Amino acid sequence: MHSTLTSIGLVAWLLACQAAAQSSEQHPLLPTWKCTTSGGCVQQNTSIVLDKDAKYAQGAPGSRTSADYARMGVATSGNALTLTHYVRSGNQLNPASPRVYLLGPDGKYVMMKLLGQEISVDVDYSDVPCGENGAFYLSEMKPDGQNNAAAGTGYCDAQCQGYCCNEMDILEANARATAMTGHPCNGNNCDKGGCGYNPYASGQRNFWGQGMTVDTSKPFTVVTQFQANGGKLSSITRKYIQNGRQINSGSINTCGSEASTGGLTGMGAALGRGMVLAISIWNDAAQQMAWLDSGNNGPCRSGEGSPSNIQNQHPGTHVVYSNIKWGDIGSTTKA
Numbered sequence: 178m179h180s181t182l183t184s185i186g187l188v189a190w191l192l193a194c195q196a197a198a199q200s201s202e203q204h205p206l207l208p209t210w211k212c213t214t215s216g217g218c219v220q221q222n223t224s225i226v227l228d229k230d231a232k233y234a235q236g237a238p239g240s241r242t243s244a245d246y247a248r249m250g251v252a253t254s255g256n257a258l259t260l261t262h263y264v265r266s267g268n269q270l271n272p273a274s275p276r277v278y279l280l281g282p283d284g285k286y287v288m289m290k291l292l293g294q295e296i297s298v299d300v301d302y303s304d305v306p307c308g309e310n311g312a313f314y315l316s317e318m319k320p321d322g323q324n325n326a327a328a329g330t331g332y333c334d335a336q337c338q339g340y341c342c343n344e345m346d347i348l349e350a351n352a353r354a355t356a357m358t359g360h361p362c363n364g365n366n367c368d369k370g371g372c373g374y375n376p377y378a379s380g381q382r383n384f385w386g387q388g389m390t391v392d393t394s395k396p397f398t399v400v401t402q403f404q405a406n407g408g409k410l411s412s413i414t415r416k417y418i419q420n421g422r423q424i425n426s427g428s429i430n431t432c433g434s435e436a437s438t439g440g441l442t443g444m445g446a447a448l449g450r451g452m453v454l455a456i457s458i459w460n461d462a463a464q465q466m467a468w469l470d471s472g473n474n475g476p477c478r479s480g481e482g483s484p485s486n487i488q489n490q491h492p493g494t495h496v497v498y499s500n501i502k503w504g505d506i507g508s509t510t511k512a
């Protein structure tokens with residue numbers, strides 16, 4: 178009798194646990210590091226959350242399981258995040274094209290305050306072909322999404338998807354081309370074209386690619402610094418570290434009209450208030466990423482970057498980001 182009651186109690190407890198687990202989304206852990214010059218880097222208990230509109234994930238935001246993340250092409254391992262564009266289901270290849278955000282242990286988005294600071298990330302773009310965009314960027318979303326809804330809600334960007342907000346594209350790239358672009362907004366007046374730096378468009382035709390100065394067939398570290406002067410953003414600079422070698426790249430020193438969209442000052446003010454780290458992989462039929470990688474912008478041939486070509490020729494298209502660190506200038510790449 179006693180043991181039967183105990184078993185019933187145990188079953189009830191297990192069922193209660195299962196219900197609790199089902200009502201809270203399993204956010205894949207992705208530890209990151211916050212660094213200071215004096216204190217070094219401290220591991221943060223961060224995780225990632227899929228955007229609420231993720232197409233092929235089952236379940237509403239707040240109830241997704243790790244299987245839903247896998248179906249959406251999202252996998253984490255240690256401090257590495259892999260985003261896969263096409264995911265096989267039976268004999269179908271579904272375009273998952275995931276977008277995720279960095280969450281803090283409190284379930285709110287991590288608000289990165291990067292004015293006068295830097296952010297570094299190790300990347301592997303070797304399997305990201307022409308027409309594809311592995312994007313690592315910041316949007317000025319609200320810490321708890323919209324109206325305290327579940328994590329994964331409240332997306333915004335400077336193209337006014339969701340709603341209009343400041344966006345800093347730290348890295349938009351594939352194995353053949355790369356750009357970093359500021360997109361400040363003054364209210365709903367956003368700099369949609371943005372102020373960009375693309376080495377190929379700047380005449381460095383052998384800088385970014387397989388076997389080039391930055392060899393995209395292998396992993397490397399990307400360091401982006403938001404230099405401030407008198408509390409204002411003065412420049413955005415980029416360097417790479419590959420095989421222990423530091424490679425300095427370009428900088429952005431001006432960003433359109435301060436009077437209309439806010440310019441570099443507006444971008445810096447948003448970085449000072451805090452922005453949310455968004456990471457995605459995507460392609461598009463209309464522009465085929467020509468603004469990033471073909472014509473004057475990169476070596477990709479017209480048509481090479483169409484989604485159908487990518488799906489046929491590069492069904493395994495994926496990008497890996499790892500070892501995300503942010504903090505004082507110079508602090509994130511110290512041994």
Ligand SMILES: *[C@@H]1O[C@H](CO)[C@@H](O)[C@H](O)[C@H]1NC(C)=O
Binds near residue numbers: 219220221222
């Ligand atoms: C991360 O979690 C561990 C274990 O709960 C805790 O000891 C550590 O202080 C946390 N780190 C931060 C930065 O909060």
